[in-house]
Amino acid sequence: MPLELASRLDKIGRDALPLLLRDMPKCELHIHIEGSLEPELIFALAQRNGVTLAYPSVEALREAYAFTDLQSFLDIYYAGASVLLKEEDFFDMAMAYFRRAAADNVVHAELFFDPQTHTDRGVPFKTVIDGLTRASQTAQQELGVSSALILCFLRHLSEEAAFATLEEALPYRDQFIGIGLDSSERGHPPEKFARVYARCHELGLHLVAHAGEEGPAEYIETALDLLKVERIDHGVRCVEKPALVERLAAEQVPLTVCPLSNIKLCVFDSMDQHNIASLLEAGLKVTVNSDDPAYFGGYMNANFDAVFNGLPQLGPRHAYQLALNSIEASFASDAAKSEWVEKLDRVFADAS
Numbered sequence: 612m613p614l615e616l617a618s619r620l621d622k623i624g625r626d627a628l629p630l631l632l633r634d635m636p637k638c639e640l641h642i643h644i645e646g647s648l649e650p651e652l653i654f655a656l657a658q659r660n661g662v663t664l665a666y667p668s669v670e671a672l673r674e675a676y677a678f679t680d681l682q683s684f685l686d687i688y689y690a691g692a693s694v695l696l697k698e699e700d701f702f703d704m705a706m707a708y709f710r711r712a713a714a715d716n717v718v719h720a721e722l723f724f725d726p727q728t729h730t731d732r733g734v735p736f737k738t739v740i741d742g743l744t745r746a747s748q749t750a751q752q753e754l755g756v757s758s759a760l761i762l763c764f765l766r767h768l769s770e771e772a773a774f775a776t777l778e779e780a781l782p783y784r785d786q787f788i789g790i791g792l793d794s795s796e797r798g799h800p801p802e803k804f805a806r807v808y809a810r811c812h813e814l815g816l817h818l819v820a821h822a823g824e825e826g827p828a829e830y831i832e833t834a835l836d837l838l839k840v841e842r843i844d845h846g847v848r849c850v851e852k853p854a855l856v857e858r859l860a861a862e863q864v865p866l867t868v869c870p871l872s873n874i875k876l877c878v879f880d881s882m883d884q885h886n887i888a889s890l891l892e893a894g895l896k897v898t899v900n901s902d903d904p905a906y907f908g909g910y911m912n913a914n915f916d917a918v919f920n921g922l923p924q925l926g927p928r929h930a931y932q933l934a935l936n937s938i939e940a941s942f943a944s945d946a947a948k949s950e951w952v953e954k955l956d957r958v959f960a961d962a963s
């Protein structure tokens with residue numbers, strides 16, 4: 612950041628933070644759309660589709676959201692997704708997310724979706740992607756929120772299953788911009804999917820992968836070196852290898868950090884223990900994201916609020932940097948990025 616800008620931002624008081632965090636335009640780069648299914652919508656869709664749930668009420672389901680690690684969350688998350696059967700269900704789920712995003716001044720969202728969670732239950736790939744695509748178009752028209760889809764492979768399934776999913780997806784190649792890798796990280800290293808990523812690279816898709824959430828720092832290195840990813844999802848365990856932290860800073864590899872998720876899944880004990888402030892100080896291209904907001908206690912601005920409340924060393928300069936990082940790290944066009952940076956500058960100029 613230019614010194615002149617940094618010193619101007621440092622003159623803004625911390626008391627301006629609540630409005631700045633709310634009003635600044637931001638991009639969300641790490642949101643699993645199935646993780647935006649609120650318990651109320653899960654119950655409404657279960658009723659609409661005649662699906663029986665293992666929980667008697669919305670309250671009982673919400674009470675089950677006490678996670679001890681990633682797997683304990685994933686078990687409930689996949690059960691929640693079982694109510695999604697029709698195109699309209701995927702549309703309604705995504706529209707509910709886009710309304711929340713618009714309220715948080717999210718100008719652009721790159722949505723992960725897990726096709727295998729649905730196709731393995733007999734829901735056609737077309738149903739999933741058409742519902743999400745229609746929501747994306749409606750969000751642009753009605754809410755002014757831009758978006759794109761990133762297809763995630765479930766890493767606990769086989770390479771063969773990932774290739775089969777890619778084949779199913781290819782007729783819809785123009786409806787998604789990239790691929791990601793999610794689900795149970797430990798024991799499923801990036802190299803398991805090296806050939807799938809190589810093929811997707813040939814197809815001109817953007818490449819990202821979850822790494823260093825629960826898995827070791829080495830998974831971040833192999834995601835970069837073997838999968839050739841452009842961004843790392845999470846990546847917070849990079850601090851276990853100082854040379855890797857230096858590399859991430861030097862190469863300006865974006866990390867899509869998910870603060871509330873990290874607390875709920877016990878990656879950190881509490882927000883004052885989170886390493887996002889030290890990663891920012893070390894010059895890494897860190898962004899703030901919600902991951903699975905319906906399960907982890909909040910959407911984008913709830914994540915920003917939690918970070919700035921828990922880490923008092925962060926001020927307006929860091930808020931600006933996080934919003935700028937999210938815009939620069941997105942896969943949006945340069946023209947769109949310039950427009951959002953101008954908006955960002957206006958919000959901070961008004962507070963100066």
Ligand code: ADE
Pocket residue numbers: 643646681688793794795796821824872902903
């Ligand atoms: N799928 C949904 N949320 C996830 C997360 N935080 N990590 C891995 N897989 C996921």
Ligand code: ZN
Pocket residue numbers: 641643793821844902
């Ligand atoms: Zn995630």
